[in-house]
Amino acid sequence: MNDSIIPDIPKIHTEIERKSEEIGFTMPSDLYVGSFLKTLIASKPKGRFLEIGTGIGLSLSWMVEGLDKDSKLISVDNDQELIDIAVSFFGDNAKVELICQDGAQWLKEYKGAKFDLIFADAWPGKYSEIERVLNLVIVGGFYIIDDMNKQPNWPDGHENHVHELMEYLENRDDFQITKMNWSTGLIVAVKK
Ligand SMILES: C[S@@+](CC[C@H](N)C(=O)[O-])C[C@H]1O[C@@H](n2cnc3c(N)ncnc32)[C@H](O)[C@@H]1O
Numbered sequence: 001m002n003d004s005i006i007p008d009i010p011k012i013h014t015e016i017e018r019k020s021e022e023i024g025f026t027m028p029s030d031l032y033v034g035s036f037l038k039t040l041i042a043s044k045p046k047g048r049f050l051e052i053g054t055g056i057g058l059s060l061s062w063m064v065e066g067l068d069k070d071s072k073l074i075s076v077d078n079d080q081e082l083i084d085i086a087v088s089f090f091g092d093n094a095k096v097e098l099i100c101q102d103g104a105q106w107l108k109e110y111k112g113a114k115f116d117l118i119f120a121d122a123w124p125g126k127y128s129e130i131e132r133v134l135n136l137v138i139v140g141g142f143y144i145i146d147d148m149n150k151q152p153n154w155p156d157g158h159e160n161h162v163h164e165l166m167e168y169l170e171n172r173d174d175f176q177i178t179k180m181n182w183s184t185g186l187i188v189a190v191k192k
Pocket residue numbers: 027028029052053054055056057058059060076077078079082101102103104121122123124
């Protein structure tokens with residue numbers, strides 16, 4: 001199997017990549033995790049999905065393509081410029097709600113229904129507010145994180161945070177986890 005071939009790249013993805021180069025966005029999710037998220041989301045009809053760390057919308061473009069007509073997706077980022085760009089791409093999609101707010105604050109204030117899948121791609125929901133975010137996953141739902149393998153842009157000492165998070169997740173007996181040495185290093189956790 002040639003794992004470098006990624007099928008069904010969203011049409012809008014190329015446009016978002018162009019915009020990403022234009023503004024110098026340097027934290028994109030890769031195609032592998034995008035494709036994986038789309039597949040997992042497609043497994044949850046009428047699902048509710050959360051992304052923390054919208055960025056410029058690259059992973060979002062995949063996630064949106066996994067939604068069925070009754071699904072809903074919330075994506076949160078604290079950077080107004082990035083949210084404005086995401087709105088320009090996804091603002092007319094009624095299934096998508098884009099929120100500009102600090103992710104930690106949003107997690108503290110959120111009182112709505114739990115989620116079938118959460119992709120935590122910012123500091124909050126990953127290296128902070130971890131209990132809060134895991135409590136928002138329904139039984140049978142997914143918690144997905146990437147960038148668990150050493151990345152060139154990691155600041156000094158970041159591996160300690162990664163190690164602590166990994167250990168924390170391994171010790172949660174209410175989650176079944178798999179560590180995948182693929183893409184940028186994924187953890188797939190399912191709420192039991
Ligand atoms: C790794 S990037 C996300 C990439 C995105 N998923 C994509 O595919 O383009 C992390 C994002 O988290 C956002 N971020 C950083 N700190 C945050 C915070 N405290 N609350 C919400 N978002 C935050 C950054 O603005 C950045 O867009």
